[in-house]
Amino acid sequence: MIKLSNLADYAVELMCCIALKPEEVHSSAGLSAMTQIPLPTVSKILGTMVRANLLVSHRGLNGGFALAKAANDITITHIIEAVDGPVQLTNCLGDHGASDCDRIQACGTRSQWYRINEAVKDALGSVLLSHMIESVPDFVGDGRMDDLPLIEKSRH
Numbered sequence: 001m002i003k004l005s006n007l008a009d010y011a012v013e014l015m016c017c018i019a020l021k022p023e024e025v026h027s028s029a030g031l032s033a034m035t036q037i038p039l040p041t042v043s044k045i046l047g048t049m050v051r052a053n054l055l056v057s058h059r060g061l062n063g064g065f066a067l068a069k070a071a072n073d074i075t076i077t078h079i080i081e082a083v084d085g086p087v088q089l090t091n092c093l094g095d096h097g098a099s100d101c102d103r104i105q106a107c108g109t110r111s112q113w114y115r116i117n118e119a120v121k122d123a124l125g126s127v128l129l130s131h132m133i134e135s136v137p138d139f140v141g142d143g144r145m146d147d148l149p150l151i152e153k154s155r156h
Helices: 006-020 028-035 039-051 076-084 110-125
Strands: 055-058 064-067
Touching: 006 028, 006 039, 006 064, 006 076, 028 039, 028 064, 039 055, 039 064, 039 076, 076 110
Parallel strands: none
Antiparallel strands: 055 064
């Protein structure tokens, strides 16, 4: 199974919450309350996003976090790679041939994994943060609160 880490999933959700109100400075505590992600995890992710130049940190009494650039300029790949490192579907696709695979010399499919990896990376890179906060059609999902776009959830 190909699966994002929980931290990457949480990072996308937090970035979406910030992108909903890009003119505001968002506190860690406020984001934790809105998303129900534990505060220590939120703080860790926000720090990671600052180091990746996706968020800026504002210090002081009314401090917090804001987008470092427009939501149209941030891709899902940027967020995932900030948290998890490069998108890499198999061990042999690491930088500079670094691999813990002892079959790398005899593998007949390695070159094709590069193609697949790039396709996945391109797909993730084609989804912008701004896309993630857009409304979804009414026919998607079963109508529970989970199906509401984030903008609707933030009003409840």
